[in-house]
Amino acid sequence: MRTPPKRKSILVKGYGRSRLYDTTARRYVSVEQLRAWAAEGVALAVIDAEDGKDVTRDLLV
Secondary structure (H helix, E strand, O other): OOHHHHHHHHEEEEEEEEEEOOOOOOOOOOOOHHHHHHOOOOOOEEEEEOOEEEOOOHOOO
């Protein structure tokens, strides 16, 4: 898995059908990529695009 460029934090928006969009890099990412980044200590947050709820913990468990 490719490590993202050094950033303070990553904001990912979650859309229907498990689509995850990295808003800074402007590309879709997978849950596996998110888990790898979290394991590397990268700060990230996943926000549901419809209701604005933080779903980071649900995806990384």
